[in-house]
Structure formats: C-alpha cells, structure tokens
Amino acid sequence: MKTKGKLFRAFGATSVAAVTAITMAATTNGGAASNGALAKGAPVTIGISLSLSGDFSADGLAYQQGYKLWAADVNRAGGLLGHPVKLDIVSDASSPTQVVTNYQKLISTDKVNLTFGPFSTLLTLPAAQTVNRYGYAMIEGAGGGPSVFQAGLKNVFDVTLPVAYDLQPFAKWLTSLPASTRPKTISYVTSNDPFTQPVVQEAQKLIGKSLKTVYNNVFPAEATDFTSIADAVAAAKAQVVVLGSVDVPTVSAFMQAFEQAHYTPKAFIATAGPDQGAAFIKAVGAKNADGMMVPNSWYGQSKNPQSMKMVAEYVKKYGGTAAGVNADIAEAYAVGQVMAQAVTATKGFDNAKIIKYLHSGVTLKSVQGSVKFNSLGMNTAQTAYTFQWQGSKFVEVNPVGDPGAVKILFPKPAWGN
Amino acid sequence: MNSSALIHAVIDGVLTGSVYALMATGLTLIFGVMDIINVAQGIFVILGAYLSYALSVHWGIDPFVGLAITIPTLFFVGIAVEKAFFGRLKGPEKTAMSILVTYAISLVIEGTLNMVFTVNYVQIQAWYVNKSFKLFGVWFPYIYVFGFIMAAIMLSGLYFLLYRTRFGASIRASLADQTAAALVGIDVRRVSTICFGIGIALTAPGGMIFGATNTFNASTSYDLISRLLTIIVLGGMGSLGGALLAGILMVTLEDIVGVIWSPVWSTLSFFLVLVIVLSVRPQGLFGKQSARVA
Numbered sequence: 001m002k003t004k005g006k007l008f009r010a011f012g013a014t015s016v017a018a019v020t021a022i023t024m025a026a027t028t029n030g031g032a033a034s035n036g037a038l039a040k041g042a043p044v045t046i047g048i049s050l051s052l053s054g055d056f057s058a059d060g061l062a063y064q065q066g067y068k069l070w071a072a073d074v075n076r077a078g079g080l081l082g083h084p085v086k087l088d089i090v091s092d093a094s095s096p097t098q099v100v101t102n103y104q105k106l107i108s109t110d111k112v113n114l115t116f117g118p119f120s121t122l123l124t125l126p127a128a129q130t131v132n133r134y135g136y137a138m139i140e141g142a143g144g145g146p147s148v149f150q151a152g153l154k155n156v157f158d159v160t161l162p163v164a165y166d167l168q169p170f171a172k173w174l175t176s177l178p179a180s181t182r183p184k185t186i187s188y189v190t191s192n193d194p195f196t197q198p199v200v201q202e203a204q205k206l207i208g209k210s211l212k213t214v215y216n217n218v219f220p221a222e223a224t225d226f227t228s229i230a231d232a233v234a235a236a237k238a239q240v241v242v243l244g245s246v247d248v249p250t251v252s253a254f255m256q257a258f259e260q261a262h263y264t265p266k267a268f269i270a271t272a273g274p275d276q277g278a279a280f281i282k283a284v285g286a287k288n289a290d291g292m293m294v295p296n297s298w299y300g301q302s303k304n305p306q307s308m309k310m311v312a313e314y315v316k317k318y319g320g321t322a323a324g325v326n327a328d329i330a331e332a333y334a335v336g337q338v339m340a341q342a343v344t345a346t347k348g349f350d351n352a353k354i355i356k357y358l359h360s361g362v363t364l365k366s367v368q369g370s371v372k373f374n375s376l377g378m379n380t381a382q383t384a385y386t387f388q389w390q391g392s393k394f395v396e397v398n399p400v401g402d403p404g405a406v407k408i409l410f411p412k413p414a415w416g417n
Numbered sequence: 418m419n420s421s422a423l424i425h426a427v428i429d430g431v432l433t434g435s436v437y438a439l440m441a442t443g444l445t446l447i448f449g450v451m452d453i454i455n456v457a458q459g460i461f462v463i464l465g466a467y468l469s470y471a472l473s474v475h476w477g478i479d480p481f482v483g484l485a486i487t488i489p490t491l492f493f494v495g496i497a498v499e500k501a502f503f504g505r506l507k508g509p510e511k512t513a514m515s516i517l518v519t520y521a522i523s524l525v526i527e528g529t530l531n532m533v534f535t536v537n538y539v540q541i542q543a544w545y546v547n548k549s550f551k552l553f554g555v556w557f558p559y560i561y562v563f564g565f566i567m568a569a570i571m572l573s574g575l576y577f578l579l580y581r582t583r584f585g586a587s588i589r590a591s592l593a594d595q596t597a598a599a600l601v602g603i604d605v606r607r608v609s610t611i612c613f614g615i616g617i618a619l620t621a622p623g624g625m626i627f628g629a630t631n632t633f634n635a636s637t638s639y640d641l642i643s644r645l646l647t648i649i650v651l652g653g654m655g656s657l658g659g660a661l662l663a664g665i666l667m668v669t670l671e672d673i674v675g676v677i678w679s680p681v682w683s684t685l686s687f688f689l690v691l692v693i694v695l696s697v698r699p700q701g702l703f704g705k706q707s708a709r710v711a
Contacts, residue, residue, distance in 0.1 A: 053527065057536040057636045094636075192681060219680035224640040227433060227561075227630075228426045228672035229680045235422040248538045252632040260549040260558035261425075279537040283632040288547070416547065 037348075038113065043086040044079070044349055046071075046339075047106030048116045049127060054094025058248065058279060059119045059328050063142070064089060066332025067116060069314060074336065080343050088112050092123065099123045103130040113349045116335050117156075119328070120246070121145030121163070121195040122221075128156040137354045139339050141331030145194040149376040155351075157358050159334040159371050161382040163195055163271075164202045166295035167242070169398035170269055170386045171206035173408070174240065176400075183239035183266050187215035189229065189254075190244025190271075199271045199295075200244040214238045226250060230257030237263065243270040248283050255284055255292075259415035266411035269293040274389060278324030281392070289389040291412030297382045298368045299394055300325035303404065306337075307367040323394045334366035341365070424555055426676040430669025432561035433630070435568040438664025440623035440641070441648040442572065442657055443616035449592045449655030450612040453503060453515040457523035459642030461617050464526060465491055465624025466633055467534055470541050480541050480625045481563070487621040495617025498522060499610045523638065530635035538632040546629050564626035571622055572661060575615075579657070588612060592655060651691050653704025663702060666690075 038044060048067060051060030071085045079085055088110050092098040099118050106112045115131050117124050117140020124143025131138045132155045140156065144163040148156060174182070186207065190200040197218065204213075215236035219229050230253060233241060245251045251273030258264065274280050274294035281289055300311055300322040310333050311322050339354075341364045346353040363381060364371040370381035386398035390409050397408040444458045465487055472483040502518050540546075545559035579585035590598040591608045599605045627633065627641070648667055652659025667687050675683040694702060 052536075053531070054636050054639060057531075057634060058538055061536045217679055217681075219675070220684050222640070222684065223680065224631075224637075224644065225433060225668065225671070227429045228675050228683075231425040231429060232422040232676050235425065249632040249637070252538070252540060253630075256547055256630070257558075259547045261556050262549070283538045283540050285542065 038083055040082070042083060044081075044083040044114065044343075045086045045088050045110065045112045046114045046116055047088045047090075047103065047110060047112030049090055049092045049099045049102035049106070049118045049123075051094040051119050051123070052089075052091035054092075055247065056094040056119050056123075058276065059142070059326075060091070060094070062276075062279075062326040062328035063119050063332040065314070065318065066329040067336060069310065069317070069329065070333045070336030073310075073313070074340060080340060080349075081347070092118060094120075094123070096123055096126050099127045100130050103127050107131065107134045107136060114339060114343075114351070114354075116332075116339070117141065117143055117158075121148055122193060124148050124156070124158075125151060125194070128153050131155065136351045137342075137358065139335050139342075139358075141335045142328070144378075146198045147194045149378055153377070154359070155355055156377045157338070157373050157379075158377055159338050159366060159379055160331050160368065161297040161384055162378045164198045165384045166199050166271065167203035167269070167386075168206065168384050169400075170293065170295060171203050173386070173398050173400055174267070175207060175210040183211060185214045185236075185238040186211040186240040186242065187233050187236050187238035187265075188213065188242050188244075189215065189217050189219065189233050190242075191221045191223070191246055191250065192218045193221045193244070193246050196244030196246055196271050200242055203242055211240060221246070226253035227257055230254045231261060234258050234261035234263040239266045241265045241268045243268070245270045245273050248273045248276055248280055251280075251292075252284050255288055255415070259288070264412060264414045267291075267293065268412055269295070269386070271295065274394075275299075275327045275387065277326045277394065278320050279326060281324070281389075285416075286389075286392050287416050290391065291388065291409045293386055293388045293397070295384060295386050296327050297384060298327050298330045299323075299385070299387050299396060301394070302367075304367060304369060306365065310367045323392065330367045334368045334371070337366045338364050338371055421555070422676045423673065426672035427669060428555065428557070429561070430672040431665055432558075432565045434665035434668035435572075435661075436564045436623055436626045436664075437644065437648060437668055438661040439568040439571055439619060440627070441645045441652070441660040441664050442575065443619035443623075444645050445649040445652065445655055445657060445660040446575075446619075447613055447616040448649065449657075450588060451503065451515075451609045452512045453506070453519070453613075454512060454646075455519045455616065456516055456642055456646070457519040457526065458616075458620065458645055459638035459640075460523040460526045460530075460635065461491065461495075461620040462624040462627055462641055462645075463530065463633060463635055463638045464494075465621040466541065466628030467530055467624075468621070469625040470534075470539055470628055473541055473543065480543055480629060481567070484622055484625060487625065488618050491621045492614045492618035495614035496610055498617070499613035503609075503613065504606070523642075527635040527638065534634070536634050536636070538634050539628075540632040541625065541629040543629065560626065560629050564630070567622055567626070571619065575619075575657070578615075584608075584611075647687070647691060649701075651694060651701055653698075653701030656701065656703035659701055659703030 071087050074085050090102045092102050115136050118127050119142045121143050124140050125148050128138045132153050138156050141160045144158050144160050190196045251270045274292045275296045342354045342357050346357050371379050372381035374380050385396050388397045395406045396404045447455050468487040469480045469483050472478040549556040549558040587603045587608050591605050595605050648663045649660050652663030671683040671687050674686040
C-alpha cells in the first residue's frame with residue numbers, strides 16, 4: 001500500500017509538472033508559428049532533425065551535407081532576404097519518437113524560424129504532424145510515401161517525386177518488351193516500411209499478369225539477417241527481382257546471397273540502396289554492382305545547370321566523382337532551394353504565408369528539376385527515372401526514348417564479372 | 418513451399434546461429450561472472466569487424482589471419498575497460514549501474530568509429546566471402562561454413578579453458594558463487610577482469626564473420642545487441658551452453674518460419690517462443706536461478 005501511495009504521488013507530481021511545462025511552452029511560443037519578423041541582419045534559424053545515428057545514419061549524414069551545402073551557397077550570396085542562414089541540426093537516432101521530441105524542442109525552446117524535414121517516410125510523418133501543430137511549414141525531400149500525404153496535412157511539401165510512381169518507367173519498359181525477349185517470371189520481396197511497400201505494390205499492379213509471380217513476400221523492417229529470405233527468393237529462380245529496400249545493407253545482403261546461390265536474375269531493381277553512389281559501390285564492389293537498377297528522380301550526371309553547379313561544389317568540397325554523389329544530397333539541397341524561393345516570394349519568414357504560397361500552384365526550380373505541389377503537398381512536376389550501374393557509371397536507362405537515357409544493360413551480367 | 422528453400426533455411430540457421438552464439442557467449446560469460454549486463458557487446462562486435470576490415474583494406478591481411486591480431490587486441494581493450502570502469506561498481510545496484518556504464522562506453526566507441534570510418538556502410542571482402550560450393554545439391558557459402566568451423570573451434574577452446582584448466586575451475590566457482598569462491602582463496606577480482614577480457618575478445622571472430630556477411634557501420638550495433646541479449650535471456654543468463662543452444666535455435670526458427678509462413682512472422686515467432694519458455698522457466702533454458710539470487 002505504501003508503495004502504491006508513493007507511486008500515485010509520483011504520478012501526480014509528474015502530471016502537474018508536465019501540464020505546467022506544456023502550458024509554459026504554449027504561452028511563451030504563443031502556440032503559433034513564427035510570424036516572420038526578424039531584426040535586421042539577425043540570422044534566420046532553420047530547425048532540422050536528422051538521423052545521424054541508427055539505421056538511417058548514412059542517409060542522415062548525406063542529408064546533412066546537402067543542407068549545409070545549400071546554406072553555404074545561400075550565405076555566400078548574402079543570405080535569405082539579407083539574413084544569414086543558421087542550421088540548427090539535432091540527431092534523432094532514426095527514431096520516430098525522438099524526431100517528435102526534436103521538433104518540439106526546436107520550435108518551443110530553440111524558437112527556430114523555419115523547419116526542414118528529416119530522412120525517411122517513417123520519420124517525416126510524425127515530424128510533419130508535430131510541426132503542423134505549431135503552424136510551421138515542413139518542406140522535405142525524403143518523405144514521399146503515401147502515408148505522409150494520406151495524413152491530410154496542409155503543411156507538408158515533398159520536393160521529390162512521390163515514391164508510388166518510382167517504378168512506373170521500369171514496369172512500362174518490362175511489359176513493353178517483345179514476348180520473345182520478355183522475362184516470364186518475377187519475384188517481389190519488400191520490407192514492410194511505409195516507403196518501400198507502396199512502391200512495390202504499385203509495380204505489381206502495373207506489371208500485373210504480364211509476368212508470372214513466383215515469389216511474393218514481405219519481411220519486417222527490423223530484420224537484420226536476410227540470408228534465409230534471400231535464399232528463398234533465389235530458390236524461386238525468377239528472371240526478374242523487385243526488392244523493396246530502404247538502405248544499402250538490405251540490397252547488399254540479397255546480392256551476396258544470390259551470388260552464393262549462383263543465381264543471377266536477368267533484371268534486378270531495388271527501391272533504394274544503389275542510388276547511394278560511392279557508398280553503394282564501396283559496400284558491394286564495382287563488379288557486383290554492374291546491372292543493378294534503382295528508381296529515382298535525380299542523378300549526379302544530370303545536365304540540369306543548377307544540379308551541375310551543386311555537384312561541382314560537392315565534389316570540390318568532399319571529393320569523388322559526379323556518379324558517386326548520393327541522391328540524398330540533391331534532395332536536401334532542393335528542399336533549401338524551394339524554401340528560399342518561397343521566402344523570397346512572400347518577402348518574409350511567415351510560415352502561414354509560405355504554406356499558402358506553396359499551395360498556390362506555382363512552379364519552382366530545383367537541382368532535381370521542376371517542383372509544383374498539389375493540395376496534398378506532392379510534387380507533380382517531376383518525372384520518374386530508372387538508373388542503372390554500368391561498369392563504374394551510374395546512368396539513366398528509363399524512360400525509354402528520354403534524351404538522357406542510354407541502352408539498358410539486359411540481361412544483367414553474372415555476379416562479379 | 419519449396420523443399421530446397423526449407424533445407425537452405427535449416428542450414429542457414431545452424432551456420433549463422435553458431436556465430437551469433439559465439440558473440441552471445443562473451444556476453445553471458447561476463448554476466449555470469451561479474452553480474453554485468455554489457456550492452457556495449459554489440460559495439461565491440463562492430464569494433465572487431467572494423468579492425469578486421471582495416472587490416473584487410475590497408476595491409477591486405479586475410480580476415481581469418483587477422484584474428485591473430487584482433488583477438489588479443491580486443492582482449493586487452495576488454496581488460497582496460499574492466500579496470501577503468503567496473504572495479505568500482507559494487508553493491509546491489511551493480512547490475513543496473515552496469516547497463517548505464519556500458520551504454521556510455523557504447524556511445525563513445527560508436528562516436529569514435531563514426532569519426533574514423535564515417536557512417537558509410539562497408540563490408541569485409543575476401544575471395545571466399547561471396548563464393549560457395551555444392552554438396553548434395555545444396556549450395557554452401559564458404560564464409561558461413563568457415564564461420565561455423567571457427568565458432569566450433571572457439572567454443573571448444575572456451576569449453577577446454579572452463580572445464581580442463583585450473584583457471585577454468587576458478588571461473589566456474591565464481592560463476593556459481595562469488596563469495597564462496599573468494600572464501601576458498603580464488604582471486605575473484607582477477608578472474609572477473611580476465612573474463613571480461615575473454616568476453617570482449619570473443620567479439621573479434623564474431624565481428625569478423627558478421628562484417629563479412631553484412632554491410633555495416635557503427636549504428637549496426639543497435640540491431641545486434643538486441644539479438645544478443647535476447648539469445649542470452651532465452652538460454653539463461655550466465656549459461657554458456659544455453660547461449661550456444663539459444664543462438665542456433667533462434668536463428669534456425671526464424672529462418673524456418675520465414676520460409677514456411679512468411680518472413681513477417683519470423684521475428685514474432687521467436688519472441689513467442691521466448692515468452693513461452695520464460696513463463697515456464699523464468700531463468701531461461703539453462704539458467705540457474707539459485708546462483709543469481711545469491
């Protein structure tokens with residue numbers, strides 16, 4: 001009984017403290033977003049939560065580089081409306097819980113003026129819901145899963161192509177092949193992540209019965225050992241494999257298991273991983289990467305002048321080659337570009353005005369190409385591409401007939417050749 | 418269901434499970450002797466993987482040959498860590514405090530590895546990493562077979578140390594009852610220090626195999642430690658045989674369920690078994706409740 005009494009008292013005290021803290025936070029912040037007034041020359045602070053550790057740490061670091069590259073460029077050009085840009089970046093350790101705490105702190109305690117998105121659909125949804133409560137706009141580049149748009153938020157804007165469309169060019173190419181050369185069988189295997197599952201489901205819908213499905217399974221996002229799953233896929237011996245992956249380790253594990261099982265599909269596409277540039281090559285080896293495909297809306301050798309400038313700056317600062325630049329860099333950089341255009345157009349940092357402007361149907365420019373948001377915050381102006389590693393080059397292969405597309409390497413070469 | 422996939426699942430489970438058992442053995446040994454729950458074991462495995470990777474990339478040393486360097490290195494790292502942090506941990510709160518201390522150690526090592534190697538994923542490469550051979554119509558990956566043999570040798574060596582040497586008798590006495598061991602003249606403090614060193618040294622071979630079969634960065638340790646802790650809880654905290662059996666059982670069960678039903682159920686099925694076993698035997702498969710109560 002004594003313990004129970006203590007527990008109740010502790011719970012009561014904690015509740016009172018929590019209510020007081022929340023009330024104070026709401027009062028001091030006014031419960032609303034920054035109205036955009038900034039003293040002359042004062043920095044404009046942008047709050048960002050990134051996965052600098054945990055499962056998404058490689059992507060988180062790339063995003064950090066992209067955001068910093070953009071901020072450096074803007075500051076070199078005199079800042080946003082004359083205010084130097086200051087990034088307030090905190091780590092969420094890839095946790096959907098921590099990302100909520102981070103944005104609450106960034107807005108309530110740090111009093112940032114603007115917010116940029118975290119990495120992944122998994123984290124963007126709770127992050128966008130959180131900043132929405134404070135009336136902030138959330139411009140992001142990695143939260144393209146349907147769950148983000150289905151939440152009905154008016155403050156979220158994804159500068160990248162919605163992921164559900166990612167595999168359209170691949171599916172179209174596959175089903176348009178003449179019957180004599182078209183593969184007969186296909187395997188679908190995906191993580192139950194909110195980013196990957198919709199992509200693979202959409203591909204299944206588009207490919208339909210053009211190819212016979214011989215394996216179709218979902219594995220838990222928290223899986224760490226993929227050997228038996230990959231062996232099961234290999235045992236099905238499909239000519240095409242569609243893998244719903246969120247990172248390099250997943251793709252790498254499947255590639256290794258396929259090679260060990262002496263199984264080479266004619267076409268192998270993964271939703272993420274091969275787009276990580278040099279990081280992917282370093283993990284799997286250039287020879288094994290040959291023929292691996294990935295959907296995306298940007299690549300390092302893009303002829304977009306803004307992209308070429310950004311890539312040159314990136315290579316100068318971090319080294320490497322254009323082909324090795326991670327697509328995350330461009331996504332993050334594009335987030336900054338879109339925010340800069342919105343701030344310039346609304347002549348301030350008022351989040352309500354920024355949200356209204358971005359919903360106005362205006363077409364903006366970015367390193368990834370055009371950006372135009374629909375009512376859900378999806379970018380409807382971009383095109384989906386399929387990229388493929390050919391030797392040490394990362395090239396566009398789809399849509400077929402696109403000026404930048406080269407001939408697809410099909411069938412995929414054997415592993416290690 | 419494809420029968421060859423099922424055979425593969427069983428083979429994969431036994432081969433990879435033995436390596437997890439090796440990694441978990443160090444963890445359970447440390448707990449058994451010192452009452453320390455070493456949540457840094459996962460990051461030590463990754464440290465072992467990075468050491469093998471560095472030796473392979475920078476000096477061209479084969480990962481298995483490199484174990485001659487990485488095992489002693491991690492042994493002495495373990496000794497240093499034990500002397501620096503755990504000598505002062507005493508009293509009834511020791512086990513709870515050890516979680517905080519080892520978590521802090523884990524964060525420091527993770528941060529250091531991120532600075533040295535960056536967060537980009539890497540994988541240990543050697544001629545046998547992606548190759549396999551066929552036996553009775555089944556492909557056996559060399560790396561898993563080599564890993565299984567190595568785990569068997571390491572665990573046999575550990576068994577020999579524990580059951581055929583005087584020092585092993587001291588360890589077993591400390592495992593059973595530290596107070597009684599001290600009363601009969603065993604230097605429990607010294608035994609603890611060396612056991613911690615051995616526990617950490619075992620992460621070197623485990624880490625090498627893990628790094629050759631998975632791409633990894635420092636953050637991969639979070640996935641590992643949850644698995645390793647689950648294995649030693651199922652096997653029985655402090656039980657070496659339990660860790661071995663639970664490691665193989667866990668991975669094999671996961672793999673079979675993944676093939677027979679769906680990979681979605683594989684992790685759940687393992688935890689279901691864990692809950693059932695713990696509800697019948699709270700001390701795990703081979704844990705000795707009385708020893709821990711003392």
